[in-house]
Each structure stands twice: as structure tokens, then as C-alpha cells.
Amino acid sequence: MQSKCDNEMTLEILSKSNNEAFARVAVAAFSASLDPTIEEIADIKTAVSEAVTNCIIHGYEGEIGVIKINCKIDKRKIIIEISDTGKGIENVDIAKEPLYTTKADLERSGMGFTIMESFMDELKVESILGLGTKVTMTKTIK
Amino acid sequence: MNVNYDEEDKLLTFKITEEIDHHWSEKIRRQIDDEIERRIPKKVIFDFDKVSFMDSAGIGMLIGRYKVTKMLGGNIEMINVKTNIKKILEMSGIPKIIKIS
Numbered sequence: 001m002q003s004k005c006d007n008e009m010t011l012e013i014l015s016k017s018n019n020e021a022f023a024r025v026a027v028a029a030f031s032a033s034l035d036p037t038i039e040e041i042a043d044i045k046t047a048v049s050e051a052v053t054n055c056i057i058h059g060y061e062g063e064i065g066v067i068k069i070n071c072k073i074d075k076r077k078i079i080i081e082i083s084d085t086g087k088g089i090e091n092v093d094i095a096k097e098p099l100y101t102t103k104a105d106l107e108r109s110g111m112g113f114t115i116m117e118s119f120m121d122e123l124k125v126e127s128i129l130g131l132g133t134k135v136t137m138t139k140t141i142k
Numbered sequence: 143m144n145v146n147y148d149e150e151d152k153l154l155t156f157k158i159t160e161e162i163d164h165h166w167s168e169k170i171r172r173q174i175d176d177e178i179e180r181r182i183p184k185k186v187i188f189d190f191d192k193v194s195f196m197d198s199a200g201i202g203m204l205i206g207r208y209k210v211t212k213m214l215g216g217n218i219e220m221i222n223v224k225t226n227i228k229k230i231l232e233m234s235g236i237p238k239i240i241k242i243s
Contacts, residue, residue, distance in 0.1 A: 017165035024195075042195070042226040049197040053164040107171070107202035111234050115198055118233065 005074040007033065013067050015060045015084065017053075023069060024048040030071050031078050034141040043119035044078070044139060050112040051082040051135045057103060059086025059133055076140050080120075083134035089127040096125065143170060147181055152216075154183035161195040167203040175210055182214050191222035200227075201234045208239055219243070 009030050013019045024045040031044055048069075055067045070081040089095045096117070101110035117123045120137040127133040144157040156174060160166050178186060186207065190196075208218050219241045223231070231237060 017163075017168065020163045020165050021161060039226060045195060046197050046226075046230070049163055049195075053197070053199065057164065107167070107199075107206045109198045109201035109205065109234060111198040111201055111230075114233065115230065 005072040005079075007073040009071050011069040013052075013069070015056045015063070015065045015067050015086075017056055019067075020049055020052050020056070023052045023067070027069065027071055027080060031073070031141070034073060034076060034078060036141045040139070040141055044080075047116045047119045047137055047139075048080065048082065050116050051080075051137070054112055054135070055082065055084035055086065055133070057106065057108065058089070059084035061087065076142070078139050078141065080137045080139075081134060082137075083132060085132040088129040088131055089125070089133055090129060092125045092127055143173075145177055147177075147183070152181070152184035153187065154178065154181050154185070155187040155189060157189040157192065159192040162193060162200040162203065163195070163197050164199040167199040171203055171206060174207055178207065178210050178214065178216075183211070183216050185216055186211050186218045188218065188220045189222055190220055190224065190227060193227065194224065196227045196230060198230070198234070201230065201236065204231075204236060204240060217241075 011026060013023060027048045028041050028045050052067060065084060065086055068083050072079040094100060096113040098114040099110040101108045116137055120139045122138045124136040143159055146155040154177060211218050221243050223242055
């Protein structure tokens, strides 16, 4: 682990839906050293939950794979990277549009990326078809 | 989750006591639909007093239950919704179809 930041942690979890709660609580606990408000913690938990759920439903489509979560704290900023080595996204711009979903049959709302974007300060989505997807989100804790 | 049915007013209440995410929604939606289809209520109330967390899976879950209830002639209401959850509901346009108090 490189240490160009103040703190860092990496988690690897299986893409099982009961790990969604674990992932968001773990990242929230890691961010606690920045002394975030209750609202900021709720924002982080929600964004992490969305990203991890995307890996499970879209990246691995219910198959079991590994989801990697890397968090860094740099001064007042938390940088969260969530990645899978699943099927990838064909067109990221379309996937990011509010209400766009390929899984309406699973009652998915298509709001995942919109929520990540509005609850965090920055969102970057990198994806290669057949290789996987990496979501990077940052938030400065005031 | 606790389920309560008021026969006289045809009022079906779901008091949710879990965090609402993809994991929980997948587990519970069939059970909620079974209750709605069995009772055919005039009104379905989701009591969110004990819900501290909800992500977009909750949006999908609510829209799905709205469709089922509406089809059977009833409507949906949400009560005791916390501020952080209201933020997600408003972002997704839920207040246009479900009354929130």
C-alpha cells in the first residue's frame, strides 16, 4: 500500500448482497476520523451502497466475483474507489442518465449514478467491456 | 418488519425496521405484495420511523408497491420519513405519486 495520503484501507468482498450493509458501514467507520456530520456520513453510506450494488447486479449479474473497495484520506478529503472485474458498461454516459436502467425487471430505479453524483463531490466512472468497472468518488468533509 | 391490518378502514400498515437496500428489498417485496393482494387495502402505509437508511433500491421497491396497490384500487402513503431519506425520495420524484408526511 502506498502512503502518499494520510490514511488508506482496502477491502475485498464477495459480490453477495448481504455484504452491501457491511461495505457501507466499513467505509463510514473509516471516514469517521474526519469527524463528518451525520448528514455527510449518510451521503457516503448511500453512495457506497449504490456502487457496491451496481457491482453485484450489473458487474457480476448475480454470479460471485470480488469487489474491491479502496479508501484514502487526504487532508479533509475522502477518496473511495469501488471496482469489479465483471462485464463492464457499454456506454457510461447513457448508464449515468437519471432513470436509465437495464434491470427494470428487478425493480431497479436507474437512480444509482445520479445519487452517487449528487451525494459526493466528484464521480468518475471508468469501464471496459468484458474487463470491469471502476467508480471513483471523492468528498471533502467540511 | 411488522404488518398491521385495520379491517374497518381497510388500512394496511408496514412498519419497516430494517435498512432498505437491494439485499432487503429482494427478500421482502414478495411478502409485501402477498399482503397487499390478500387484503386489497384502500390505503397502504409505510411507516419509516425505524428506517435509518435507504438507497435507490428503496425507490424501486416503493414504485413497485405503488403499481400493485394502484392496480387494486388503493393508494400509498409514507409516514415518519427522516430527512436523509426524503432527499432521495425527492430526487426520484416519488412525492408526485406517494404522499409523504
